[in-house]
Amino acid sequence: MSESRIRKISGVLSAAVGLVAMMALAGLGTGALLVNEVSAQADTPKTIVLGFDGADGDLTQQWMDEGLLPNLAKLRDQGTFAPLRPTIPSQTPVSWSTFATGLDPGRHGVFDFLKRDPATYRPQLGLIEEGSKVLLWGERNPLVIGVASAVILALLLWLILRKLSNRVVRVLVVLALSVGAGVATAKMADSWLPDELPTAENPRQGDTFWQLLGDQGYRTRVVRLPQNFPPKPVANNHLLTGLGTPDLSLRVGKPFFFTSELFFEAEDGDFSLEVVELIDNRGRIPTKIQGPPDRLFSEPGKLDYLELPMVIEVAEDRRSVTIEVSGNEVVLEPGQWSDWKSFEFTFNPIISMHGIGRFHLISIDPEVRLYLSPIQFNPEKLPMGFNLSHPKSFAASLMSEHGHYKTIGWAVDTWSLNEGTISEELFLEDVEMTVSRYEQMLDEQLDIADEWDVLVHYFEFTDKVQHMMFRLFDPEHPRYDAELAEKFGGSILESYQRMDKIVGHVMDRMPEGTQLYVVSDHGFSSWRWTMNYNTWLAENGYMRLNGEDPQRMNLEMLFDKGDFFVNVDWSQTKAYALGFGNIFINLEGREAKGIVPVEEYEPLMEEIRGKLLEFVDEKTGDKPVAHVYKRTEAYSSFDEKLVPDMIATNNDYYRAGWQDTLGGIAPTVVGVNNKRWSGDHCSLYPPLVEGILFSNRKLQDRQPYMEDVTPTILDIYGVEPTVELDGASLLPK
Numbered sequence: 001m002s003e004s005r006i007r008k009i010s011g012v013l014s015a016a017v018g019l020v021a022m023m024a025l026a027g028l029g030t031g032a033l034l035v036n037e038v039s040a041q042a043d044t045p046k047t048i049v050l051g052f053d054g055a056d057g058d059l060t061q062q063w064m065d066e067g068l069l070p071n072l073a074k075l076r077d078q079g080t081f082a083p084l085r086p087t088i089p090s091q092t093p094v095s096w097s098t099f100a101t102g103l104d105p106g107r108h109g110v111f112d113f114l115k116r117d118p119a120t121y122r123p124q125l126g127l128i129e130e131g132s133k134v135l136l137w138g139e140r141n142p143l144v145i146g147v148a149s150a151v152i153l154a155l156l157l158w159l160i161l162r163k164l165s166n167r168v169v170r171v172l173v174v175l176a177l178s179v180g181a182g183v184a185t186a187k188m189a190d191s192w193l194p195d196e197l198p199t200a201e202n203p204r205q206g207d208t209f210w211q212l213l214g215d216q217g218y219r220t221r222v223v224r225l226p227q228n229f230p231p232k233p234v235a236n237n238h239l240l241t242g243l244g245t246p247d248l249s250l251r252v253g254k255p256f257f258f259t260s261e262l263f264f265e266a267e268d269g270d271f272s273l274e275v276v277e278l279i280d281n282r283g284r285i286p287t288k289i290q291g292p293p294d295r296l297f298s299e300p301g302k303l304d305y306l307e308l309p310m311v312i313e314v315a316e317d318r319r320s321v322t323i324e325v326s327g328n329e330v331v332l333e334p335g336q337w338s339d340w341k342s343f344e345f346t347f348n349p350i351i352s353m354h355g356i357g358r359f360h361l362i363s364i365d366p367e368v369r370l371y372l373s374p375i376q377f378n379p380e381k382l383p384m385g386f387n388l389s390h391p392k393s394f395a396a397s398l399m400s401e402h403g404h405y406k407t408i409g410w411a412v413d414t415w416s417l418n419e420g421t422i423s424e425e426l427f428l429e430d431v432e433m434t435v436s437r438y439e440q441m442l443d444e445q446l447d448i449a450d451e452w453d454v455l456v457h458y459f460e461f462t463d464k465v466q467h468m469m470f471r472l473f474d475p476e477h478p479r480y481d482a483e484l485a486e487k488f489g490g491s492i493l494e495s496y497q498r499m500d501k502i503v504g505h506v507m508d509r510m511p512e513g514t515q516l517y518v519v520s521d522h523g524f525s526s527w528r529w530t531m532n533y534n535t536w537l538a539e540n541g542y543m544r545l546n547g548e549d550p551q552r553m554n555l556e557m558l559f560d561k562g563d564f565f566v567n568v569d570w571s572q573t574k575a576y577a578l579g580f581g582n583i584f585i586n587l588e589g590r591e592a593k594g595i596v597p598v599e600e601y602e603p604l605m606e607e608i609r610g611k612l613l614e615f616v617d618e619k620t621g622d623k624p625v626a627h628v629y630k631r632t633e634a635y636s637s638f639d640e641k642l643v644p645d646m647i648a649t650n651n652d653y654y655r656a657g658w659q660d661t662l663g664g665i666a667p668t669v670v671g672v673n674n675k676r677w678s679g680d681h682c683s684l685y686p687p688l689v690e691g692i693l694f695s696n697r698k699l700q701d702r703q704p705y706m707e708d709v710t711p712t713i714l715d716i717y718g719v720e721p722t723v724e725l726d727g728a729s730l731l732p733k
Contacts (some may be wrong), residue, residue: 011700017714046449047512047716048506049456051099051225052499053092054463054681055498056523057083057690063496071695073505075518080699086522087645087706088634089580093127093243095521101206102725106635109205110644112226112579112690118242118641119592121565123578125252127244127409128229129203132196133385141193141510146186149566161222187429191639192348193411194296197385200230202244207722209710210237213454218578218718221445224438224458226289229409231390234358235547239390240398242458247344247374248292249357256372256419258287258312266709267420268675273422279311279369285312289325291345291375292353304352306345318364337429340404341586343375354381356404360426371422373430376408393431405437418677424488427468431495435461439502454713456703459502465495467525470679474526478674507696515716519709520691527680529674530657531624531650533577540611544572562683564663571595573609578663580656581683582644583608590641605630605646612648617670622671624654626685636726649685652730656683663733699730 012546020475059082059428064073064186087095087105097103097110102116107110115126137144157174164170192431210220214236222228247253254272260281266273278285291306310325323330326343338359346352355375362369379388379395389395389408399405411434416422442457450623471479471490503518510516523592546567568576570586570593577583588594595597596604617624629647631638650656655673660665681689693704701713707727714721715729 004374011245022558031630033147039682042544044453045716046318046452047713048509048510048514049454049517049519049713050503050506051096051458052454052462052599052692053226053458053460054466054522054524055496055499055520055692056466056477057520057692058523059492059496063493068493069496069500071500071507075503075507075516075694075696079696080694082693082699082704083523084519084693085680085703086686088686089256089649090522090681090689091580092521093227095583096243096458097204097689097711098706099519099521100208100210100225100227101204102209102714102721102727103206103476103723104635104726106638106643106705107206107633107726108202109639109642112582113577114582114586115642116578116663116701118584118590119697121568121570121576121592121663123564124213126579128225128246129201131201131384133199134249135194137198138195140188141195142186146182147187147195149185149393150178150182173350179321180316192350194251198295199385202230202232204228208232208234209458209713210234210454212714212721216717218453218719219451220456220719221452221453222447222456223441223492224460226409226458231386231387233390234544235473237390238394238452240395240406241388243409243460245377245407247376247408248343248353248377249290250293251374252297253408253413253415255287255374255376255413255416255421257416258370258372259421260285260368268418273415273419273421278368281364282314282318282364285368286310287312289343289354289372289375291343291595293444294347295523296347296351305694308343308345312368313369314364314448321361321368321370323359330359333361334361336361337433342378353383354378356407362426364421369421371416373413374408376406378404384434394493398444401444402437405441406434406706411460414464414468414677417468418675420676422483422639424469424472424491426493426542427494428465431461431465435459435498442502442506444508446506449511453545453717459499462495462499462520463524465491465650466605466679467677468679469527470524471676473676474528477526477528477678478672478679485719503694516694517712518692521706522627522681522686522691523689524681525652525689526681527655527678529620529624529655530660530666530671530673531581531648531654531683532657532660532669532671533581533583533607533648534660534663535585535666536612536615536669537575537577537608538665542573542575542608544569545665557602567665574604576663576698577648577660578696579661581648581650583646583648585645587645601645615669617654619670622651622653626688648683650683650700652687652688654684655680695730698732700732702730 058114087098093110094105098107101108112126114123153577155176157177161170203436210222211234213220214234217592222239224240224242225628228239229241229244231239231241248290251272252284254274256274258276258278260278266275274290278287287310289308289310291308294304294306297657308326313322320331320333328341330338332338340356340358343355344352357373357375360371362371379399413430417427445455469491471477473492483596538545544570573586574596575583583605585596586594587596590653612625612628615625625648627649631643631645657666657671705727709732711725712726712731715731
């Protein structure tokens, strides 16, 4: 170490003392936040909100009328049922963010699963904002830690050797040992400690209703609601994160498929899925699990991944396999699931990440096929600064009470079924295991109803089953299969009946006088055809291409910082699409290579909107585009650099194509959706995919909007919002 660095030691140590003091004060603040809970008041009303993602208003009405949803019909007859108008666009993180804040998407800032950087045109995940923070003293970590260890050791040695009569020898021994230890620890810190840690922030703006209630002393519990990662500390609140919470690979969810089948390829390749080819189908088969990206120590411009060695041993009688990985030994027969297993991925001797996952052995003969769920964060062993709940202990306490559960936001694995690595039966088994654990959590909250005033509990299974099974529910879908429909065509109705059962259970168990609301964020439609907006823009002269796109876009490219729009000539491109129907004008002064002058901005949008609304699909004779919103029509205010200029929405049976969402260029403007992912809502015209709103009390007889939920809940407790909301209370005046 240089002499100049050593001269900085005293300043660094002073900074360390200051940091410790700040951390101590922060700890006291958090403690105060948790202790500040008010005691239950006898006259405080209780409210339960059950969220069921994707529950469709029309299907719910139909099946209630047919007597198939008796508990929901009873709730309707007691109070209110109405189709609930979703946000623009009708997407899960967008709509639930409005549910939470009472603000339209332009104001809360979550307007799509994806967003783009106008400086690079590159798509980014819109659920979180990635960043970094300095770890301890950053680049000075080796110096500070080395000096600190040397000083501490010197003091200890001086005391230990105080009886040594020769003072010179004593000084020399202390200096030699302490300096040597200091240099050694400095080198270890340099090798084992990063200068920075990655961080994540929730881009959602605005006060949530549970924050406003908590500030007034009301106790709230919010379980698994989307767009709450990372959790925000709120007074008198317990919160478990939902959609937006990544798996250990920092993806929305990356399952694994190990197979001995030669040259196996996933059916689609659009999603995050790790296919691992095994070198044999008998005996001891060495392989590995790709773990989290090494964002701590990878060289700039290169992203390495941690790995775990794994061995799959096929029994001689080919009736079972034994899996050896990360200290686990798992024996499975075909068709069996393992229990939750722990995985430890090691960066170095002092830093590791802990995950949990489950295996399912699909087959042994003739080929080994092994499924591994996305590896998820272990709530009892979370990385420094990474939380799944507020307070931090809440996630761990749920695991202590119920055992391991899925901590990832996208809990039901839709990716594997779409890619053809698991069957419909296995998908529905995963649904069942996922839902049952969250039902247990809901039951526990009902057991301790005296500890909360407002309970919000969210379920996603209604959404995921419809995404994957509409092809077996809609006989006109291009992927309809009569044989599979005979077995699984009733799964959508069964998911609604599961919802009905949960609602009935809560009605039976909730405290007397509780107000109950059942809400969904949007409805559903069969997705038969894709509408590819970038292709349409190119064919109509608004986008100029330099040849064909050399590769298909996929989610892996999004997470691994791949290249996008590689064949677009920005010098002659006036507009481009990204996300689910979002159209951006290549505007001068805003986009990095913008060419459209400000005076041409409005006329160009009107021209594009008019032509899109006139466009007819020659194969069906239908118009794929139902309505095109300008952002000034959709939102009351917005970030002009971030929010798309136009939002194109589709008619029934059409949706923006997968390639289009990532900025890719599909071969044709309209394509056939022959994927297992066969039902959707993301780019549909909101009035076509209305959700549900139930209450056990009479509400105003008018069209309810998602913006109305927050003011309604605040009205129950007489709490005023801090800003003017975009909705209004539905309680009778």
